[in-house]
Amino acid sequence: MTPALEISGLTKRFGDTLAVDAIDLTVPPGSFFGLVGQNGAGKTTTLSMAVGLLRPDAGGARIFGQDVWSEPERAKALVGVLPDGLAMPERLTGREVLTYLGLLRGLDKDVVARRTGDLLDVLELDGADKTLIIEYSTGMRKKIGLATALLHAPRLLVLDEPFEAVDPVSAATIKTILRGFVAGGGSIVLSSHVMALVEQLCDRVAVIDKGRVAAAGTLQEVRGARTLEDTFVELVGDPGDGVKELSWLSS
Numbered sequence: 131m132t133p134a135l136e137i138s139g140l141t142k143r144f145g146d147t148l149a150v151d152a153i154d155l156t157v158p159p160g161s162f163f164g165l166v167g168q169n170g171a172g173k174t175t176t177l178s179m180a181v182g183l184l185r186p187d188a189g190g191a192r193i194f195g196q197d198v199w200s201e202p203e204r205a206k207a208l209v210g211v212l213p214d215g216l217a218m219p220e221r222l223t224g225r226e227v228l229t230y231l232g233l234l235r236g237l238d239k240d241v242v243a244r245r246t247g248d249l250l251d252v253l254e255l256d257g258a259d260k261t262l263i264i265e266y267s268t269g270m271r272k273k274i275g276l277a278t279a280l281l282h283a284p285r286l287l288v289l290d291e292p293f294e295a296v297d298p299v300s301a302a303t304i305k306t307i308l309r310g311f312v313a314g315g316g317s318i319v320l321s322s323h324v325m326a327l328v329e330q331l332c333d334r335v336a337v338i339d340k341g342r343v344a345a346a347g348t349l350q351e352v353r354g355a356r357t358l359e360d361t362f363v364e365l366v367g368d369p370g371d372g373v374k375e376l377s378w379l380s381s
């Protein structure tokens with residue numbers, strides 16, 4: 131079966147920093163794949179290269195067999211992306227953004243109108259006709275970003291920290307949407323720092339450490355009998371080691 135996403139030898143250097151060091155990852159179709167790692171481990175850089183937003187120094191990525199760099203149109207039609215720090219047209223309303231992006235993607239205008247209404251409704255972006263993006267809270271931005279990723283009904287979703295700054299009620303809604311997407315045959319790769327969330331949602335996981343894959347496989351293979359959090363801390367280093375006390379904080 132063609133993988134939903136196949137990353138091979140992806141490498142990126144920023145000056146002296148080797149952000150991503152020859153990463154290989156395979157996301158089987160129908161899987162819910164979690165990417166975890168410490169701050170600065172290389173998750174965002176990896177995902178950005180995997181979907182064609184950032185040119186790698188070496189290596190490549192295929193989405194359902196379509197090369198992201200040599201066949202970008204085909205590859206990008208198959209994927210919905212929620213990037214880190216998504217730039218949005220700030221002076222448009224939520225409905226206008228979705229309409230604009232839907233038409234830009236070549237969708238029929240009635241389809242765009244129907245899906246836009248559904249997405250705004252389900253994600254509870256009330257006031258989507260009045261509120262400009264510039265007025266959105268961080269969590270609302272995540273939700274409208276997720277809506278733009280879903281609008282063209284992609285086969286693969288690549289989501290960088292989709293739950294960051296999202297309230298618990300909205301998070302529950304997003305979880306239901308994502309689970310439904312996978313149940314309907316879709317594939318998801320998401321990055322998160324919240325191990326409990328990854329354990330709840332994902333059937334596969336990769337731990338990234340200093341630009342490399344420290345462990346990858348099914349959730350069961352990676353964590354064994356432990357929690358994902360214990361596995362993670364063990365793989366990337368015990369924070370108890372060498373932590374200096376801030377004695378000046380105690381009165």
Ligand SMILES: Nc1ncnc2c1ncn2[C@@H]1O[C@H](COP(=O)(O)OP(=O)(O)OP(=O)(O)O)[C@@H](O)[C@H]1O
Pocket residue numbers: 144147148149167168169170171172173174175176
């Ligand atoms: N545009 C850039 N210019 C210079 N360095 C960068 C740039 N983007 C990322 N880096 C560096 O590359 C490394 C990997 O960063 P990246 O954002 O991929 O990590 P991350 O795992 O997504 O972190 P976080 O969990 O904090 O979002 C870090 O050392 C970061 O400082």
